[in-house]
Amino acid sequence: MSGTGGTRDAxxxxxxxxxxxxxxxxxxxPGTGKEARGRTLVVGGSTRTPGAVLLAAESALRSGAGKLQVATTATTAAPLAVALPEALVLPLAETAGGGIDAGCGRRGGELAELVEQAHAVLLGVGAVGEPDVRGLLEDLVPQVSTVAVLDALGLAPVTADVTFLHHLQGRAVLxxxxxxxxxxxxxxxxxIAADVPAAALELAARSRTAVAAGGGESWIAAPDxxxxxxxxxxxxxxxxxxGDVLAGIVTGLCARGADPVQAAVWGTHLHGRAGDRLASSVGRLGFLARELPPQVPRVLAEIEV
Incomplete structure (x- = not known):
């Protein structure tokens, strides 16, 4: 990492x-109907981590997205559809390791069609098998014409090639x-831990994306x-x-029409304030990620009044 005095000043x-x-x-x-608040597509999960998709998908809806679509492993698609009755759930072919088969991202398939129709696409939550995830995203991301949000193992293609998202011209969030x-x-x-803002700024500049990076506190960097x-x-x-909740909130805000940088800033704050609400009612430690999404509409209302 190339930390400099300039990034410290920033x-x-x-x-x-x-x-x-x-x-x-x-x-x-927000508009008056579900179509006015955009289509969110969440692509991820595995037979070992199906809950990540559930958390992200619900969080997208809780942030005000209008229409929800999910693409995940065939084994977990049916129970996920029951847990998410609001969503269209597309079952995808699996690898031997329980992840999504890389071939599912090819042009002309059902998943590619959903990607083309979505206003915001979240990629990587709960995914397993780095080579397969890279292969899947290397096929899918060039087909994204709106906004892509990459989380967890979805960051693998950017790790391999920091220019991976340049074609989106800033319409992406990490x-x-x-x-x-x-x-x-x-x-x-x-x-990295010693200078998170410098690291976030460096990744934002090199990848030409908005970056929301956090530990105990968060830093959000824009490409500019x-x-x-x-x-x-x-x-x-x-x-x-x-982290799955945060990624889902950011994606839902993008689907609503927020600029990727705005979605990253707003999403980080909604996520943090949801945690603050639970800290006061449950305790500073011990609340669960699944308890965060129901707090998001309340925080939105508090901010927007």
Missing amino acids: AERAVTVTSSVLRRWPLPP TPNLTELAIVLDADPEE GRLWHDATGGAGLGVSGS
């Missing part, structure tokens, strides 16, 4: 995200945790060098599934 100039900041940067009007941020930048995790700092949420958000 961190000092970072905008602190608050409700008042977001009120001056309102989300697009949501790495600090471990994933270090892997993508091929940097020492301790170096803008930077935001969000201190909401606290240690309680360091729990299994929390």
